[in-house]
Amino acid sequence: MRSPWWRDLSLSAVVAGFVAVLVGYTSSVAIVFQAAQALGATPAQTASWMWALGLAMGISCIALSLHYRLPVLTAWCTPGAALLAATQGVSLPEATGAFIVCAVLITLSGLTGLFERVMDKLPMAVAAALLAGVLTRFGLDAVLSVRSAPGLVLVMAAAFLAGRRWWPRYAVPGVLVAGIGVAALQGRLALGGVDWAWATPVAVMPVFTLASVVGVALPLFIVTMASQNLPGVAAQRAAGYHIPVSPVTTATGLVTLVLAPFGAFAINLAAITAAICMSPEAHADRAKRYTAPVVAGLFYTALGLAGGAVVGLLAAFPKELVAAVAGLALLGTIAGGLAAALKEERHRDAATVTFLVTLSGLSMAGIGSAFWGVVAGSLTLAVQHWRPLR
Numbered sequence: 001m002r003s004p005w006w007r008d009l010s011l012s013a014v015v016a017g018f019v020a021v022l023v024g025y026t027s028s029v030a031i032v033f034q035a036a037q038a039l040g041a042t043p044a045q046t047a048s049w050m051w052a053l054g055l056a057m058g059i060s061c062i063a064l065s066l067h068y069r070l071p072v073l074t075a076w077c078t079p080g081a082a083l084l085a086a087t088q089g090v091s092l093p094e095a096t097g098a099f100i101v102c103a104v105l106i107t108l109s110g111l112t113g114l115f116e117r118v119m120d121k122l123p124m125a126v127a128a129a130l131l132a133g134v135l136t137r138f139g140l141d142a143v144l145s146v147r148s149a150p151g152l153v154l155v156m157a158a159a160f161l162a163g164r165r166w167w168p169r170y171a172v173p174g175v176l177v178a179g180i181g182v183a184a185l186q187g188r189l190a191l192g193g194v195d196w197a198w199a200t201p202v203a204v205m206p207v208f209t210l211a212s213v214v215g216v217a218l219p220l221f222i223v224t225m226a227s228q229n230l231p232g233v234a235a236q237r238a239a240g241y242h243i244p245v246s247p248v249t250t251a252t253g254l255v256t257l258v259l260a261p262f263g264a265f266a267i268n269l270a271a272i273t274a275a276i277c278m279s280p281e282a283h284a285d286r287a288k289r290y291t292a293p294v295v296a297g298l299f300y301t302a303l304g305l306a307g308g309a310v311v312g313l314l315a316a317f318p319k320e321l322v323a324a325v326a327g328l329a330l331l332g333t334i335a336g337g338l339a340a341a342l343k344e345e346r347h348r349d350a351a352t353v354t355f356l357v358t359l360s361g362l363s364m365a366g367i368g369s370a371f372w373g374v375v376a377g378s379l380t381l382a383v384q385h386w387r388p389l390r
Contacts, residue, residue, distance in 0.1 A: 005066055008288040009295070015173040016282035016329070017295030020073060020273035022317070023138075023326045025303065028078040035084035036263070039092045044202050049263030051199035054304015056255045056264040061297030064251060065290045070243050071236075071278045073293040074252055075270035077224045084220070084265060090212055097206035098216035099260035105221040106266070107253030115225060116245035119233045124340065125347035126354050126377040127234035132337030133358025133373055134231050134271055135330045142327020149320035152182045156324045160331075172281045172329045179321040188318045198305060203261045224266045226371035232269025238337055239278040240286070271370075275333040276326075350380040 032053070036046040053076045064072035084095065109115040146153045159178035163171030183189050229249060236243050248269065256267045276282065277292035341351035354377030362369040 009291045013283045013292040014295050016277050016292040020276045020296045021299040024273045031081045035081045038085045039095045047199045048202040051201050051304050052259040052262035052264040054300050056259045056267045058297040058301030060255050061293045065293040069290050070241050071289045071293050073270040073274040073277050074267050077228050077266035077268050079223045079227045080220045080266045093207040094212040096204045097208040098212045099265045101213050101217035102220045103253050103257035103260050110246045110250030113246045115249050125351040128238045128337045128340035129351035129354035130234045130373050131238045133355040135334045136359050138330050139327045141323040145320040145323040153324045155182050160328045175328050183318050189316050201262045224268050228268035231271035231370040235271040235274050276329050279333050350377045353377050353380045
């Protein structure tokens with residue numbers, strides 16, 4: 001019989017879960033609101049989106065992590081939200097129909113095992129380089145934030161170095177506490193504007209049209225799988241966790257399907273925030289790091305229920321604080337990804353190409369750099385190691 005999960009919990013896991021949610025929301029919640037507004041959502045419907053997305057992420061994080069006793073973190077599809085924000089001529093009921101079609105496609109990709117078979121063909125060097133490329137951007141943002149908030153970021157960096165030297169398990173919590181303390185002393189915590197109202201779910205009757213299926217559902221599905229689920233699985237494998245891909249993908253599709261009428265446009269595996277929960281800073285014992293996504297799921301659920309308070313609460317933190325916490329929390333994972341990517345000499349060219357293309361932020365045909373990084377790295381491998389059939 002399994003022991004209760006809270007017995008495996010630690011302070012560092014709680015902080016890792018909180019930081020993952022903080023980074024996930026503050027980095028992209030504005031894009032989600034823009035997407036809702038672009039589709040003509042009312043304020044009540046926009047709050048319903050936050051309710052549905054929060055519950056979808058919370059339920060899936062908690063259920064999957066507890067079921068497998070492995071760190072499984074989910075997130076909304078940020079590139080998908082950007083795609084929706086740029087959509088024109090599509091009503092909210094038509095978009096809701098597209099969300100349902102996208103959810104069905106995600107579910108089918110899991111049930112058929114097609115996505116897992118694609119991931120099994122991905123070499124570890126390319127997967128590790130992909131992860132490093134995705135995360136390095138956050139490290140660079142942390143460094144560049146010194147320009148706009150030198151006092152805040154430098155104090156946080158000093159707290160990180162001191163923590164790594166004397167209390168490694170609590171280095172990231174120390175960074176967060178130091179950042180909040182400095183921001184409070186500087187008067188940069190804007191807590192006065194938070195509206196603590198509860199969200200009310202608002203269902204939208206879906207309308208299915210060929211234009212919305214082709215113009216919204218299919219691009220949303222491709223972006224979710226290529227730009228989100230692909231690096232999500234790569235992050236898990238680079239961290240040494242072999243979580244069943246097909247059942248987890250199916251679960252994200254089903255939870256999206258159930259909550260799509262309320263605004264859950266696409267739920268997928270997380271990569272960046274998942275790396276925070278899978279790092280040694282989350283828990284010294286890798287077998288107990290699953291507790292960090294469980295905590296993140298509880299925070300996601302609470303924020304979803306709060307709905308209207310989400311933006312005000314998370315906007316209270318200076319953007320430099322969030323950037324510094326994310327960059328410093330991911331430092332070890334970035335280093336580990338680069339080390340794994342460059343370990344084998346025969347794969348170094350492919351890994352380097354994957355890393356650079358992913359880091360570049362290149363976007364073509366509405367698909368982000370993570371996908372094109374894999375394509376470039378795989379082509380490099382194919383050219384270098386191709387052998388003619390005898």
